[in-house]
Amino acid sequence: MISTRNLKRRLPILPSFLMLALFMAGPIVWALYISLTNTSLTGTAAQDSQFIGLDNYLTMLGDPDFPNAVWLTVVFVVGSAIIGQNTLGLFLAIGFRSASKAIKKTTSALVMAAWMLPEIVVAFAAYVFFNTDGTLNQILLSLGVDPIAWLFEAPMLAIVLANIWRGTAFSLLVYMAALDDVPEEITEAARIDGASSSQHLFLVTLPIIKNSINTNLMLITLQTLSVFTLVYTMTRGGPSGKSTTLPVFAYDQAFRVADIGYGAAISVVMILIGVIFSVIYLRLLRSEGDKNE
Amino acid sequence: MNKTDRKVLKRNPKDRLAKYGVNASLVLVSLAFVTPLAWLVFASLDRNAGVSSVVPESLTLQNYEEIMRPDVALLPIWNSLLLSFGTAFLTIFISVLAAYPLSRYKMRFNQTYLYVILFSSSLPITAIMVPVYSLFVRLGQLDSMLAVILFMSASSLPFSIWLTKNFMDSVPVSLEEAAWVDGASTATTLRRIVVPLMTPGLSVVFIFVFIQAWGNFFVPFLLLFSKEKETAAVTIFRFFGQYGEIAYGELAAFSILYALPVVSLYFVMSRSLGGSFALAGAVKG
CATH class of the missing domain: 1.10.3720.10 (MetI-like)
Known part of the structure; x- marks a missing residue:
């Protein structure tokens, strides 16, 4: 039984509860519902939609564009986050420990700057950088390499590189903090025992910061899964679907093809993927907490 | 680690070489990160800016x-x-x-x-x-x-x-x-x-x-x-x-x-x- 006093004490939570119920839980439930209908953006099916069961999900299974979008999302997440940002962030953080102070300061400021900029500004600068007459081709030309139209011939590579540019700072900050917690004595002991730098990295440093690596990988995966602006504004998912990741695919189906029902079904799949990764992440946090206690 | 140890380590030629290597790679990363930014700054001060990186003929706030x-x-x-x-x-x-x-x-x-x-x-x-x-x-x-x-x-x-x-x-x-x-x-x-x-x-x-x-x-x-x-x-x-x-x-x-x-x-x-x-x-x- 909830007493009046307890009820009164919980009252201040109510506004937040209502907001989360209406704007976060609401859309998720709504997505489940309209994914079972033929709701469209315009026309009669916009107002008068019909229940069509699992048709949208069956369409998805037969739609060759769907596995394409899933594959490109995997390429984007693995290439830009797990390999790109994570490794670069880790190596920068390790390098910072033996670099000269001025170089360390300059590098971290520049890496941070790209992270602080609003996403649309990053997208615009990257769009120009990878343009046929852009800076990258200027550099390649001066090295004697033939320029290529990056955004048309290698759109995924351009987007992956742009996202590494934008997001490395996050991993860098996580790893700088993690390496600060590695006791100096252990580093010294390994050194005196004559460990080579690669032995030192793989047998000493990485095992010690394992928890930070796991947390970082989960967080950047979740962030990268939901990137829309960078991809959409650089290439619009093109040319002919060659850079259509899942968020862009859902947007295209809902607003360009005007099939909100199908777009919602794709959203449900994205929500499920997000839920799976969030649960893994929370598990990780919990087991870390247990160890600390 | 006390000061004399640190000096000994610094004198080691292998460590020195490693340090040069680290610094050089960090400079390369910095260059890669600054290039798109530099275009943004220069273009904003150049009345005739295009997509290419050029040092503007005259800087203007126009x-x-x-x-x-x-x-x-x-x-x-x-x-x-x-x-x-x-x-x-x-x-x-x-x-x-x-x-x-x-x-x-x-x-x-x-x-x-x-x-x-x-x-x-x-x-x-x-x-x-x-x-x-x-x-x-x-x-x-x-x-x-x-x-x-x-x-x-x-x-x-x-x-x-x-x-x-x-x-x-x-x-x-x-x-x-x-x-x-x-x-x-x-x-x-x-x-x-x-x-x-x-x-x-x-x-x-x-x-x-x-x-x-x-x-x-x-x-x-x-x-x-x-x-x-x-x-x-x-x-x-x-x-x-x-x-x-x-x-x-x-x-x-x-x-x-x-x-x-x-x-x-x-x-x-x-x-x-x-x-x-x-x-x-x-x-x-």
């Missing part, structure tokens, strides 16, 4: 002057300010209310609620944008600035409540107890004692929410469509997304003008948190 008109940059920036301040104030207000019972009372409900909050803070917002649009159509809330502010606050709430609750935990209850003895109500102690004591923490939360709202492109792009409500991110996209002649110099100037507030806020925040390391901690939540 691009900035050109965009300082209500119909070009000023109205969109005003709209972004409205949206971001609205979102940040509303989020903080609701977070403080919610954080108080979560921080002060021991109830089983708290654990569950905090868990739900932590969980929803990691859900990707992009995934729900299609249903949100459809929901806004049904509720007749498309193109409403207020509804967009409500939605953006809701999406920042999980993270904000989490941080606010942690900051509130560090305000000792004993201070409030003294006031209660003097007859103050809980609402009074919250307003007069707790909130003032956690102002540094709250300003960090405020800045975080503000930066997120300010930089958001997808939400206003999808939910607002009349020209007089357009936010700066959407204007920038409309300029470079359209085919034909793009005024690169002016667009670069607009981008820098638009980025300036958030970049300065990051500096304010890293100062008040004591360095960039604390930033990562705050981001980790």
